[in-house]
Amino acid sequence: MYLHIYYKVIKMATFSQVLTVQGKSDYVVSIPSDLRKCFFIYAICVLSDDHILITDNNNKRVKQLNHQYKVVGHCDLTTYPTDMCCITPSEIAIIGNDYRTHDVQFVTSGTALYKYSMTGDLLNKLYEDTSGDYTVWKCAANPSGDKIFVTNWSHNKVLTLAIDGAVLHTFTDTDLVCPFGIHVTDQGQVLVCGQSSNTILQLDGEGKKKLATLLTERDGLNAPHSVCCNRSTASIIVGQYIGNQILVFKEK
Template sequence: MQYLSQLSGLGSVEHSTQTLTVRGNPDQIIKIDGKSEYDVRAQGDSTCCIRDICVLPTGLVLVVDSNNNNVKLLNQQYQLVSHCSVSHESLCICQITPSEVCVTVGAEVQFIKIKNNKLVKERKLRFQHHCYGIAYHQGDLLLTSGTSLYKYLLDGKLVSTLHKDDSDKWTVWSCAVSLTGDKLYITNFPQDKLLTLARDGSVLSIFMDPELEWPNCVHVTPAGQVLLCGRCSKTILQVDSQGSRKLATLATKRDGLLFPWSVCYNSTTDSIIVGQNNNNKILVYKVK
């Protein structure tokens, strides 16, 4: 099977054999203007926990519901149109091609195709470690195990261990890649940190802030902006693309946040989608 090597947010990137140019300013501050809520329960669901979110180029939205062990497909109006069950607790998701995603499930990565607005499970990769965070960049699959960040090929072959920290549990949880692939972002939620790594895994910066407690999710927008989700601080923060300083506090408990687990930018609707712990509704914040 052939896989496309491409970047998330392709509309923001020009790619040739000579140069890679990102359009837009990755440090442009996002401003919020209004909020909507959408129920994402499927029939027979218990209370949802939306651990991760992915927006496809078509505007379709996928949400990972770990409480119900399934992946859900939403249309552009955030209405549930399809869902599929997975074998264990589902955690994180990343886009591989415009119609294919990967989801971490226990010690496996489940490949899922989107066909005619339906989710179709395809092959699996099995690993010798638990799989939590996942990201993809130009043929490389990045996986976190809770204490390590690994680089694999799409056939499951290990390329390298990029980062390891066994000082605590879940020191390497969520991961994301800058659009140009020169920086890797990982969250260490028991120590309230965001780490920014170089391509070889060396640490470039460590970000901490009083408004960031238990950072579960890090997300890179199609313009290269870096968003952080603090579950216990009940915050969504924007940090600079170097991962060294806070640019803005985008949302807090006053804006309806209650234990946010996931954050994702939707360029189709110019909005920020937030998933929460033990909550049936996603929050959609309109961007000015």
């Protein structure tokens, strides 16, 4: 996955500001032309115009949602999309995996994190852990670009890496089982999905400690796989493993 690294000054206080939610809405993201059930929403991102993109892995599609979370467009892919992120206001990068070929840019292989240039040239391997099949699963960079957060699905961990790949911190918690998707807000708040614990946790900006268990099964979570914070609408969007809906929670 391409990581668009950019630099700006952010006060440390924003990293530790705990998010709180109130109310939940469900939105159907299946469309009549889908050939299969809409499963495996592995990634969500918000565009500069506040339109939302989601990956529908089972249908090999990226879908565009409007401000009312209605599907208004889609792009068919030749492979199964497993992750994506914005790299410019009008461009996204997508990781594809058809179990034979792996299309990548700033890439996780399941056990390693590789750094590529924006033109697709391999620069170096940042980190590797071969102690399991999914020790390097999803990653996200902080706003200042000096830390990368990585979910280790196999061992229920979130790693904080320096930009050179050195491990700075390792986070574990009983509320986080099989961590999957991870997201860092523009303010530096770290959100991570617990697939098997049916939770979304907020970590501090260093990835060292839990600030809150934001959402649980009581809030309707069922194997959450992706999470994204839309600051302009003050909402948290969650995609899940099974089902044709996204969940949208309003921030207090």
